[in-house]
Amino acid sequence: xxxxxxxxxxxxxxxxxxxxxxxxxxxxxxxxxxxxxxxxxxxxxxxxxxxxxxxxxxxxxxxxxxxxxxxxxxxxxxxxxxxxxxxxxxxxxxxxxxxxxxxxxxxxxxxxxxxxxxxxxxxxxxxxxxxxxxxxxxxxxxxxxxxxxxxxxxxxxxxxxxxxxxxxxxxxxxxxxxxxxxxxxxxxxxxxxxxxxxxxxxxxxxxxxxxxxxxxxxxxxxxxxxxxxxxxxxxxxxxxxxxxxxxxxxxxxxxxxxxxxxxxxxxxxxxxxxxxxxxxxxxx
Numbered sequence: 234x235x236x237x238x239x240x241x242x243x244x245x246x247x248x249x250x251x252x253x254x255x256x257x258x259x260x261x262x263x264x265x266x267x268x269x270x271x272x273x274x275x276x277x278x279x280x281x282x283x284x285x286x287x288x289x290x291x292x293x294x295x296x297x298x299x300x301x302x303x304x305x306x307x308x309x310x311x312x313x314x315x316x317x318x319x320x321x322x323x324x325x326x327x328x329x330x331x332x333x334x335x336x337x338x339x340x341x342x343x344x345x346x347x348x349x350x351x352x353x354x355x356x357x358x359x360x361x362x363x364x365x366x367x368x369x370x371x372x373x374x375x376x377x378x379x380x381x382x383x384x385x386x387x388x389x390x391x392x393x394x395x396x397x398x399x400x401x402x403x404x405x406x407x408x409x410x411x412x413x414x415x416x417x418x419x420x421x422x423x424x425x426x427x428x429x430x431x432x433x434x435x436x437x438x439x440x441x442x443x444x445x446x447x448x449x450x451x452x453x454x455x456x457x458x459x460x461x462x463x464x465x466x467x468x469x470x471x472x473x474x475x476x477x478x479x480x481x482x483x484x485x486x487x488x489x490x491x492x493x494x495x496x497x498x499x500x501x502x503x504x505x506x507x508x509x510x511x512x513x514x515x516x517x
Contacts, residue, residue: 235478236420236435237266238471239318239361239444244271244296245453245461253302254309255449261313263468264475268315269338269444270298270306272330273322296454300329307333318361327352334358336386338444341365341394341422347378354382361442362387363422365394369414376415388442389415392422397459400430408438420444424460428470435474 240260246253253270260268275284275294284290303319310317316335321327322343330337336359343349344367353360360379364372372389379387391407392398403425412419420442421434434440448461455461488496497512 234441235475236440237442238264238467239267239269239442240265240447240467241269241422241444242271243446243453243455243461244293245446245448245455246270246298247454248295248297248299250302250305252449253298253306256447257306257309257313257315259449259464260447261315263464264471266315267318267335268310269318269320271320271322271340272298272300272303272326273320277323303330303333321349321353324348324352327356331356331358336361339363341367341392344371344375350375350378351382354379354384357383357385359386359388360384361390361444363390363392363444364411365392365422369410372411373415376417388418388420390420390422390442390444392444393424396424397426398424400425400427403430403434405430405434405438408434408440412439418442423462426460426462426466428466428473431470432474436477 240256242253242256246256257268274297275290279290307317317333318336318338319326319330319334320338320340321330322340327337327349337353337356338361339350339353341363344362344364350362362375362379367375376387376389389411391405391411393402393404395402405421408419408421411417418441420440421431421438422444423431423434424446431443431445434443445467446455446461447467448456448463451463453461498508500507501509501513503510
């Protein structure tokens with residue numbers, strides 16, 4: 234089955250509604266099935282002492298997505314025929330997003346926060362959980378919390394929380410480990426910006442979902458970090474994956490209709506010469 238491609242806008246939106254709309258339009262155009270934003274407040278994301286001591290973290294307040302944008306983003310997604318998702322980073326965000334998201338995404342950094350896991354699960358909506366930095370036991374605990382709280386549709390994304398991630402650090406085989414150990418649907422959250430990594434995650438490790446960071450023009454806040462794809466880069470990857478899936482066929486070993494004419498030109502078993510004797514007679 235063709236995997237879902239989910240574009241992560243992250244903090245590349247400039248708090249500009251029109252730019253957010255451009256992200257949605259672009260994600261739909263390049264073949265994504267969903268797009269994801271982040272809903273956070275710096276003062277509810279870090280302890281006060283850290284915020285006070287770190288000017289770089291204070292500047293991240295400029296990255297906060299206005300809650301007032303959420304209905305508009307959801308509507309734009311419906312118009313473009315793709316799903317709308319968002320990551321809640323504070324508890325009230327779960328309720329703020331509830332009327333609008335098609336699924337919740339929980340970030341790797343929040344995997345240990347049972348209250349957030351429970352709040353998302355209790356909505357009854359699908360949940361996607363990234364598992365960067367986590368041990369298998371920590372993932373199992375998170376899965377248990379989500380499922381006991383009512384989550385019936387859970388996807389686990391393996392990722393490496395390194396920005397960008399070198400190919401040799403991706404450990405894609407863990408996608409299968411997560412699947413076999415939890416029974417959940419699994420996929421890959423990419424920070425490598427490497428087409429071979431995506432292809433391997435899809436075709437060798439059967440990822441059902443590929444999440445990736447998208448920027449429109451190389452001017453987003455996070456693009457300089459080296460882990461964001463540009464639209465044309467990912468469009469080529471998605472088209473290549475899609476083309477590969479069209480080559481699978483039905484699995485029956487029988488001649489296709491397009492081969493029928495060439496069948497007549499096979500070597501005849503009586504003398505080893507082409508075409509078949511039946512075809513030779515027709516040529517006389």
